[in-house]
Amino acid sequence: MHRQIAGMLTGRATKWLVLGLWLVVTVVASTFAAKLVDVQNNEASSWLPESAESTRALEKLTSFQDPNSIPTVVVYEKSSGLTEQDLAAATEDAKRFAEVEGVEGEVVGPLPSQDGEALQTIVTFNFGSDGWNSLPDAADELKEIAGISGGDVYIAGAGGQAADSAEAFGGIDTTLLFSTLSVVIVILLLTYRSPVLWILPILCAGVALFSSQALIYFLAKYADLTVNGQSYAILTILVIGAGTDYALLLVARYREELRRHEDRHEAMAFALHRAAPAILASAATVVLGMLCLMLAEMNSTAGLGPVAAIGISVTFLVMVTLLPALLVICGRWVFWPRVPSFHSPEPTQSGIWARVGRRIAVRPRTVWVATSLLLAVACLGLLRLDTSGLSTEDSYTREFQSITGQQALEEHGLVDRSNTVQVVADAAQGDAVRQAMAGVEGIASPSDPVVIGDVAYVEAVLDQDVSSPAAFDAVEAIREATHAVPGADALVGGGSAFYLDTKEASSRDNQVIIPTILVLVFLILTVLLRAIVSPLILVATVVLSFGAAMGISALFFEYVFGFAGSDPSFPLFAFVFLVALGIDYNIFLMTRVREETQTRGTRAGSLVALTSTGGVITSAGLVLAATFAVLGTIPVVFLAELGFAVALGVILDTMVVRSVLVTAINLDLGGRIWWPSRLDRADRTVQPVAAPDLESVP
Structure with missing residues (x-):
């Protein structure tokens, strides 16, 4: 039945219907996707935990002050000493500050320092609920007005920090998108070695991004969904990275089936039938993992949950409907110059992963024990991870004027x-x-x-x-x-x-959400693999990989990048993405192992699965790692650390955990990994495995 549904989506007539439907959706969605930036909420209320004391205080403070008031400090500094003329100029500036649009109340100052080398003037802005979006222009206007001969002027205080934060995230809708797409295109060109094929996954990723942004825009505007600059950035990375991963898996399976079936429509029906369950399980794991974030007290963390879940859900729909339709519409020529012809040999049978599998099969227990020990040693770096928080000065990867002003x-x-x-x-x-x-x-x-x-x-x-x-x-x-x-x-x-309060709420969220996600992932794997032992093994390997990635990252943060520490919410975000996304590769591998076990047995099936999925999973890991690494282009320490840790963790998952550790355990334990199911019950001996016949299963 599943194959019939897959065939219906990519039939000779329905493929055009699917294409037409997504064209209409894309045209409509692109209009509203561009408006998502306008409904972002970067005010304190979009981050503040609702139960925190500072939140409850804020409710009572409204009688004494407008919550939309933003105090801003204009700092004058002159190392040679301020003169009477400088003080007069700053006094005149203060009068002009009062005339700037959005200024409320009295302008305080200028107030000189005791050493006579600095002044400060306090200006309070109130732009209503749009204040944080209007501050960059207001700060620029203050900077244009202020000035003393031979001195420097900085815009600091809450208003200056808000303006610099806006600058840090400025152009994120275009810069981050183009940077991510550029990285993905390069990797796809190297993976497919085709001047044409890469276009289809990129087009589908773009459709998924626009469609999810449009849907999130409506929810943010009319359903009070919180979207801020942080969740916007992560959405872009997540959709393009995960979408490309799903595309790589489907295209690889489609290419296999084209060698077995002369009719490309029939080949796609089989490919979609066999690949879709793994893609669905992967997407479901990420979606449910993201929705666990809604348990957070932090509004910013809780808001990211549905934003990311919507992005992954839409991406899944696009990649199992639009991409298959485009592939069968284009035909075999889209793989040029390596066109998979009917009855041609499968090139992965003699590739690098086939050789890796044969080497592991000689002494699988030695391999997995040694690998586990190395990863455990890497976990020791966690002792150097400081999550006590970052000062304003340490929160950015480059120096902004609000920081310089605060230092002055x-x-x-x-x-x-x-x-x-x-x-x-x-x-x-x-x-x-x-x-x-x-x-x-x-x-x-x-x-x-x-x-x-x-x-x-x-x-x-x-x-x-x-x-x-x-x-x-x-x-x-x-x-x-x-x-x-x-x-x-x-x-x-x-x-x-x-x-x-943010620091304390983040600590609480770590303790609640991390165990919840682990239990959830285990349950999903149990249902998917119909076993208990293999899900336990997979969860344990991913947690070990997470610890190693965080340990290595902590050493890089301190000794290479020179970061002062990490945000309290960093471990939770890194865990969510590494576990939810890292388990994907084990899902891709183990669903293929289970499929091959039914005809070959666990040990031989594990080698076939590694050989067949090794290239595509490695490519998928490189894509996802590269897309998260792009977060480092945003001059915010939290995002730079998150991008590095996730990229490193994904590389460990694809190159070490999935290819070496999991495969070695499968070869060592054999059919015992499927307990308590009856799958491969006869395979009880622990013996080295000879290289199997890797001819494709009909």
Whole structure:
């Protein structure tokens, strides 16, 4: 029945119907896909955990301040010393700042440093809910106005950081897309060695990306789905990388079937029938793994789940409908110059993976034990992985003006007055809360309580970077002091409190989501392979591969790239992508092992599976690794680290875990990997395996 459905999708008439349908979808989707950037939400609320204290404080703070207000600091620095003329110029600048569109309230400053080499002026912007998108232009206008002879000017504070963040993600919709496509095209050209064939997977990946972006746009606009710059970047990488992987698997199986069937429509029906279950299992694993992210407290993490799941689901539909239709429409010539003719020999039978399989078969137990030990040693690098978080200065791979401005403030003893800790409490206990705060080190003198209704508001300036450990210590000390005030019901918020709550929520998400995904992957493999032992083995190998990839990455982060640490959410994101995507290659391999075991036995079937899938899985791994490595083009440390770790992990999965470790275990254990099913029950002896006859199974 499955073959009949596959045949219907690629029949002589239906192939044109499928093509026409996707053409209509693409034309409509391309219009709305371009609007996805416009509905991104990069405000704090799109990242903040809903249950966090800083979130609950924010709800009460709306009576005292507009949540859309963004304090911005203009920093003047002159190493030779500021003159009276410089101070007069900065004072005149402050008057002009007040006239800039979006400025609200009083412009504070200029405030000079004690060493006479720096000034700061504080400007507050309010563009409503669109504030974070409007800040880059506003920051540029401030920079055009400000200036002193022989000195430098920087835009810092919350507004400067927002403007720089927008610059870091600027052009992501085009730069990242073209960079990813360029890398994939090169790899496909090397893989297929055809000047034409690579076009079809790329076209299908583009259709999948536009279609998923359009669908996500509607959900973001009308169903409150959270999409930010981070999830947008990952969506592009994921769709193109996974889509190309699915295409490689299908095209490889189609090429096999073209050597067995004279009619290309019949060949595609068989190819789709045999490849689709593995592709479906792979896509389902990624989709369900991504949906597990919805268990996260972090809105940014939870929002990525459905975004990525939609992208993979749409990609799967495109690759099992549009790509097969295009392949049969084009005919055999699309493989030129290596056209697979009817009854021609299968070239993989004598390829590199056939030789690797024969070498492993000599001493499989020695191979898998040695490989496991090497991977375990690589895991020791995890001891150097610091996930305590990154300061603003360390969050980017290049220096932005907000960072330089912050450094100037610290160097000249000026406190960034835009970084405040904000406390709301019961009105009757406002003075007691203020007194409790006054005893905390690391903050300026708290303001007098402001009372509105039954709520009192107290504010104090933090004299540390907003995301530094020192600021976190101050926030924790303030919480401890104010929570101890009887009847105050104090809530501590502000920028540093937000970052601290983000760190704690990420730690909680790691502990909840990682075990959930492991259980889910095991259940999927159990259903797919109809066994228990082999799924346990596969999950164990992927976890070992993950640990090795993270260990090696941690050493590179510290000793090669010079990163100061990692974001608290980095382990979770790396785990999700490495496990959900890394298990794909084991699915591709083991479904073929199971298919061949039914006629050849486990050991011989394992060698045939390695020989048949080795080339395509290696190519798929290179594509996915290269696409994630493209994340390094974005000057954000989190994305650069994620791209490197996932790329390294995928290479380990394809080159070591899948090809060597899993194959060696299969050869050593034989039919025992299928327990408790009856598959290959007779194969109980543990013996070296001679190279099997690799002639294709009819």
